[in-house]
Amino acid sequence: MKKITEENKIDFFTCYLNGELEEAEKIHFEREIEKSEKLRIEFEEFKTFWKNLGTVEVPEVTDINNKYSELKERIKFTETEVKKNRNFISKNIYHNEIFNKKRELFGWTIRFAALLLLSIILYQILIIDHSRQTTITAANEQPEEYYHITKRGERSEIILPDESKVYLNSSSRLSYSSNFNENQRLVKLEGEAFFEIEPNKNLPFIVKTKHNMVKVVGTKFNVYNRDDEFVVAVSEGKVMAIDNQGSIVSLEKNQAAEMKGNNELVKTTGIDIEQFIDWRKEKLAFKNEPLYKVMNEIELTFNINTFFKESSLRGRKLTGSFDARSLNEILTAISISLNVDFEKEGNRIIIH
Amino acid sequence: MSDNRTKKINELVERIKSEDESAFEEFYKVLYPEIYGFIFRNTFDQIQSEEISQETFIRFWESRDQVSTDRHPKAYLFKIAKNLLINSINRKKKIYSLDEDFIENMLGAGEISENMLEHDLKKAILKLPEKCRLIFLLNRFHNFRYAEIAEILDISLQTVKNQMSKSIKLIREYLES
Numbered sequence: 211m212k213k214i215t216e217e218n219k220i221d222f223f224t225c226y227l228n229g230e231l232e233e234a235e236k237i238h239f240e241r242e243i244e245k246s247e248k249l250r251i252e253f254e255e256f257k258t259f260w261k262n263l264g265t266v267e268v269p270e271v272t273d274i275n276n277k278y279s280e281l282k283e284r285i286k287f288t289e290t291e292v293k294k295n296r297n298f299i300s301k302n303i304y305h306n307e308i309f310n311k312k313r314e315l316f317g318w319t320i321r322f323a324a325l326l327l328l329s330i331i332l333y334q335i336l337i338i339d340h341s342r343q344t345t346i347t348a349a350n351e352q353p354e355e356y357y358h359i360t361k362r363g364e365r366s367e368i369i370l371p372d373e374s375k376v377y378l379n380s381s382s383r384l385s386y387s388s389n390f391n392e393n394q395r396l397v398k399l400e401g402e403a404f405f406e407i408e409p410n411k412n413l414p415f416i417v418k419t420k421h422n423m424v425k426v427v428g429t430k431f432n433v434y435n436r437d438d439e440f441v442v443a444v445s446e447g448k449v450m451a452i453d454n455q456g457s458i459v460s461l462e463k464n465q466a467a468e469m470k471g472n473n474e475l476v477k478t479t480g481i482d483i484e485q486f487i488d489w490r491k492e493k494l495a496f497k498n499e500p501l502y503k504v505m506n507e508i509e510l511t512f513n514i515n516t517f518f519k520e521s522s523l524r525g526r527k528l529t530g531s532f533d534a535r536s537l538n539e540i541l542t543a544i545s546i547s548l549n550v551d552f553e554k555e556g557n558r559i560i561i562h
Numbered sequence: 563m564s565d566n567r568t569k570k571i572n573e574l575v576e577r578i579k580s581e582d583e584s585a586f587e588e589f590y591k592v593l594y595p596e597i598y599g600f601i602f603r604n605t606f607d608q609i610q611s612e613e614i615s616q617e618t619f620i621r622f623w624e625s626r627d628q629v630s631t632d633r634h635p636k637a638y639l640f641k642i643a644k645n646l647l648i649n650s651i652n653r654k655k656k657i658y659s660l661d662e663d664f665i666e667n668m669l670g671a672g673e674i675s676e677n678m679l680e681h682d683l684k685k686a687i688l689k690l691p692e693k694c695r696l697i698f699l700l701n702r703f704h705n706f707r708y709a710e711i712a713e714i715l716d717i718s719l720q721t722v723k724n725q726m727s728k729s730i731k732l733i734r735e736y737l738e739s
Contacts, residue, residue: 228701230708263683263733265679265680265683266683266687266703268602268603271594271595274591274595277594277616278590278591278594281590281616281619284616285620285623452613455649455650456650457649
């Protein structure tokens with residue numbers, strides 16, 4: 211049996227308190243403690259020390275349910291992403307192939323197309339059925355995915371359920387689940403978008419791209435992700451850029467972070483944020499244009515509807531060049547120069 | 563760790579392997595605070611701890627087929643967390659155990675209700691060499707046996723004992739100075 215010496219007594223104490231001593235050793239140790247007053251006092255001292263070692267506090271985890279929802283969304287996105295992609299694209303591919311197939315295969319492809327069509331219809335029916343059920347049994351609810359897609363040369367402004375705005379550049383895709391803003395605010399982006407996020411401390415806003423994530427509470431920033439290139443640039447507020455390994459780069463106004471391939475996130479400070487959101491600088495220029503034409507243009511650019519409450523205003527002429535970055539800015543400028551009032555009602559602008 | 567708790571976790575993991583999402587939810591809710599605590603005591607950075615913790619569970623789910631229930635699934639979970647933690651530390655290229663000011667800064671931000679002992683203890687832990695720190699935390703705060711720690715860190719049992727001994731010595735030395 212090993213002797214308890216000055217050298218190893220600490221080890222003995224530790225192992226004893228950890229229950230790592232074998233039965234025989236344990237008994238031996240207890241006997242030694244009884245025999246020596248000195249050893250017993252030292253042991254008691256060590257016990258206190260050992261107890262105090264446990265006083266490192268950790269912040270309480272208060273929103274575990276939200277965290278689990280966020281986790282589910284992140285897992286789901288990586289798993290169903292591939293399936294949805296195939297579903298989305300395959301319709302187009304097969305459609306093209308129908309017209310390009312040789313005549314001998316014509317019959318087969320028609321059959322295939324019919325089958326595909328049938329299964330798509332069935333799928334839709336099943337979804338409708340399922341969603342009817344989910345209003346009764348919320349426990350098994352399958353949230354739907356919402357997709358916003360821009361084609362080449364197309365841009366769009368999206369208002370999310372939490373009133374946050376996303377300006378989507380061309381050839382881009384933004385998606386989020388139907389229970390966005392219930393217990394998570396997670397969107398997935400492919401391409402480029404400028405975000406104006408409403409603050410919500412309880413639900414951080416997360417943008418997920420191919421290899422990265424951007425996490426914020428409420429702020430303005432631009433995210434770019436095409437292929438394996440990722441760039442985030444901050445216009446206002448504070449933003450957390452995260453990579454696959456959980457490394458975090460913290461960014462503030464006029465700072466950017468970039469990642470090429472699977473390398474590290476590299477931070478750059480003192481950037482000109484305008485350079486990163488140059489794509490948004492669509493100029494809307496009018497020379498003596500009647501207001502109804504102007505509003506038309508605005509409708510197309512911002513994907514909203516306009517309505518003249520006072521039809522006499524339709525003919526008012528407008529001259530000017532506007533930086534089409536923000537709808538509100540343009541409307542303000544127009545309302546000042548033409549002395550008209552704009553009222554926003556949901557997705558409509560009312561002019562009077 | 564109590565046997566009942568081990569049994570319960572093993573049961574959950576069995577169900578997780580059969581794609582049982584509600585078992586995974588329970589598993590997550592029970593173990594997230596522990597993983598979070600582990601990462602936090604290594605970094606004292608809330609956001610990073612959250613991030614690494616989430617990623618840990620994502621990877622656990624993704625590799626659920628490889629988890630074996632006769633070999634401590636909780637240790638497997640911690641192994642994932644430890645790997646992510648070390649990756650993160652390496653990528654940041656920061657050397658925790660040396661710079662006094664750096665450590666002071668790390669701890670300084672936002673610690674409200676903390677006494678001297680706790681503060682000194684945090685510093686002592688941060689100053690430990692990486693392996694010592696991991697072993698110490700896994701033992702003292704997560705009740706892993708030395709054998710389990712050896713598995714998590716991929717080292718020998720003897721190394722664990724030696725490093726544990728070293729950790730205690732270093733902490734005592736630091737606290738007494």
